[in-house]
Amino acid sequence: MPLRPRYGDLLLIVLLLLPLVVALPRLGGLGGPPELWLTWVGRVTGILGLAMMLLAAAVSIRLPGTDRWFGGLARLWRLHHWLGFGAFILVMVHALALGLAAVPTSLEAAVATLFPPPAQGAIWLGWLAWLAMVIFLAPTFDFFGQPHYQRWKRLHLVSAAALLLGLWHAFLLAGETALWWLLGIAGLGAIVWRKLVSPRVSRHPYRVEAVEPLARGVVELVLRPEGDGIRYETGQFVYLTPLDERLAAGRGEEHPYTIASAPSDSRLRIGIKDLGDASHALQTVTPGSRVLIEGPYGEFFGRRFPERDMLWLGGGIGITPFVGGARGLASGASAEGHVHLFYLANGPDRAYYQEELERIAEAEAAFAFTQHYSRERGRLDEAFLREHCPDFTEREIYVCGPPAMNAYLQRLLAGQGIPASRIHSEVFDFL
Template identity: 60%
Template sequence: MSAWIRARFKPGDILLLLFLLLPVVVALPRVLSGFAPNAIGWLTLTGRLTGILGLAMMLLAAMMSVRLPHYDRWFGGLARLWVVHRFFGFAGFVLVLFHVALLAYAQLPFSIEAAIARVFPPLAEWAIWSGWLALLCMVIFLGPTFRFFGRLHYQRWKALHLFSALAVIFALLHAIPIAAETVVWWFMAVGAIGAIVWRKVLSPNLGRYRYEVVKVETLVHGVVEISLRPKGKAMAYEAGQFMYFTPLDPALTAGRNEEHPYTISSAPNDEYLRVGIKALGDASTAIQTLAVGSDVMVEGPYGDFYERIEPQRSQLWLAGGIGITPFVSGARDAQYRQGEIDAHLFYLANDQQRAYYLNELVELGAKVAGLAVTPHYYRQEGPLTAAFLRQHCADFTEREIYMCGPPAMVSHLKSVLVAAGVPVTRIHSEAFDFL
C-alpha cells in the first residue's frame, strides 16, 4: 500500500463505509418499487434515500462517541476519529433536512395542502412527529456551534450531547415503525445506544483508572508537570499518546470532576505517569494548584501521534508551547530504546526561559544515540524558516515530520514545509479542539 493511501485512509474507514451503505442496500428494493421516472418519482426516491443515509450517519456518529481506548487507532487516532464523528453528525442533520423538504416538494404537484399534510400529519401519526422531535434536538445541539453564538464552552458543549442522544432515540422511533428493514435499524440502534450508555453511564466507573498525585512541579509560571502513582491497576500507554484527566481535589476552584485531554509526558517505563499542563483556561489554571495526595481519574490511552507512514525515514520533531509534551515522552522513551530512534527535535519557544523542558531534552540528546535537540527562539530568530531547518538538519525535507503546538505555529510550519517540497503525507500533527 502506498504512503499516500496509508496517510489518508485507515482500516476503520472501511468499517464505517460498510455500516453506512448497509441500510441503503437493504432498503433499495423497497424504495425502488413503484418508482416512476418523472419529477414526483425522483423527488420521492431522493427524499427516501436522504432520510436513510441521514439516519445511518446519525447512528454512526453516535457509535463513534464510544471512545474506547486503543480502538481509535483503527481510524488514525481519536483526534481524526472525532473529525469524522463531527462530519457524520452534521452531514446526517443536513440530509434529514433534505429528506423532509424533498418529500414535501414531491406532493406540490397535487396541492400545497398535500405537501403540508405529508410532513405535518395528524398527531395520531406519532412516528412522523418523532422525526420532528429528532430534528428539533439536532437544532438545539448544533445551533451553538455556529460562530454567531461565539466560542463554545468545553463543558457546556459536552452537556449538549444529551440532545444528540435524544435525537438518535427519536429518529429511531420515527424510522423503525415506517421502514420495513427493522432488523438493520435495530442492529445499528444497539450499537449507537450502547455507545451512548457506555460513554455517559458506564465508562466513568468502569473505563477509568484511579491515581494519586505524588508531585506537582512548577516548570515556569503557568506550567506544571504532575506525577501520578496508580492506586490499583496502572494504565498502559505508548509515547506520544494522551489521556482524559479528571481531578477530584475538593479544593480546586475550577475543573473538579471535569475531564480534559492532556498529552502524557512520561515514558511508558517510567515509575510515575506524568503529564505537563499549561494554564490556558479556568480548569487548567486551577490544576496548577492541585494538591499532592489528592486523587485523579484518568481514561485512555488515546491517539497515534507517532504513527509511521514511511518507517524507513528519519524523523523531524517540531514542538512549541505545551506541544512539547509528546516529544518529551518520545525523548524519555528513547532512553529505553537505545539505537531504535533517529530523530531531530526543534524546540520552538519565545525565549530560553519559556523552553521549560530544554535542559532535560539536551541531556537526553547527549545520552541517546540518534536523538538531536536544537532550540529556536522566536524573539531572537523570528518565525522558524526553511533556512534555519536546513542549517541544523540538512536532510529535513527527506524526513517524516511530527509537529505539535499552537494552531498558528502549526499552520506556519506546514506552509514552510510544503513550500520546501515536503509532501503533506509525511506531515503529522494532532489537535485537541473539543475532543
C-alpha cells in the first residue's frame, strides 16, 4: 500500500510539536559550548519523547470510524508501534545528552545529574517511567520472539504507569503544564476507555446461529444480532469475543476477523481459519452461544477509484473480504465497473468459497472469477494474469492474504510497472 499522509497523521504531527513550540523560548539555542547544546538536545528529546508516549496511548483508543483518519486500523497500529518505539529512543537520548552535558564539569557531576540524591524525586520519577517503558516494550522486540497475544495486551497496562510517572516528571520540571494536561488526558483517557469502558459499552451482542464447515480447519460463523447489530462496509473487520463456556481456549478474548457477509445481510458472517488456540476453539463453538462484536474497522475498499475496473487477488483466509464483496454484488450492490477475482489456493480442497463464487460469477456480468492452484501451476505469474485478465495492469488492484503471498504479489505487480498508488493490500500481521 502506498505511504501517504492522512488527516490523522497531520493531527499527530501538530500535537507532537506543540509542546516543543511552547517550550522553545525557554530552551535557548544550539550555539555555545558543547554542554549548552547537549543540554538543549536533552531537553528537546525529553519533550518529544513524552509527547510521543502520550500520543501512542491516545491512538490506541480504537473508536470505530476514527481509524479511517489514519488509513485503517492496521496502519494505525503501526503508527502506534512506531510512536512507542520512537518515544523509547528519544527518552534514552534525553538522558544520555543531559549526562554528557555535565561531563565537562566532572565525571562526578555527570553521574549526579543522572542519579541525584533521593531528595530530587523528579529525576527518579523519570527513571521509573523509563523502567516501565522497558517492561511493556521489551516483549515487542524481535529477539524475544512473537509475544503471546493476550499476555502482551495485559502487559500494556504497565504503559499507564509509564505515562503517569512521565507526566509527574514533566509537571515538576516544566514551566508550562497546560499542554501536558491536555496530552495526558488524551493518552490516559484512551487507556481507561480501551481497558475499562469500551468492553462494557461498545460491544454488540450476537448469537451463533450456525457453524458452517468450509474445509478442514476452516468454518464460517453465522451470527444473529440480538439488537440492531453493527453497520459496516465491504472489506471491513471486527473484533469478536466469544462467551461460550465450553470453549477450550479464547473465551472472553477478542481477536480480529474480516467480515465475509454483504452489508445488506441481516446476519454477520465471519470466516475463521484454525491458526491458533482461539481460532482452533472457534471451529467447534456452540451454536446458540453468545459472542460480542466490536467495530467495524478498516477501509480496505475505501480508496476506490470509480473510473477503473478492479482486480481482486485473494488467498488463504484473506479471501473473506472478497467473498463479502462478491456477495454484495449478488445482493444488488453497484459494481461501479467490472470486477475480476483471482482465488489463489493450494488446490480445490483449500478453495473455501469456490462453488459460491462460481455461482455469483455465472449470475453477475460485472463479476468474473478465476481459480489458481499452486500445486498444479506453481506461483501466480504475469502470464497467467495476462491470459485471464489481459487488462490487469490498468485496473485498481486489491490484495489480501498471508504476509508471504502479499509480499510476492506486491513484487510481481510492481514488476509490471503498476504504480503503488493503485495497489491496495491488507495483512493482519499486527497485534
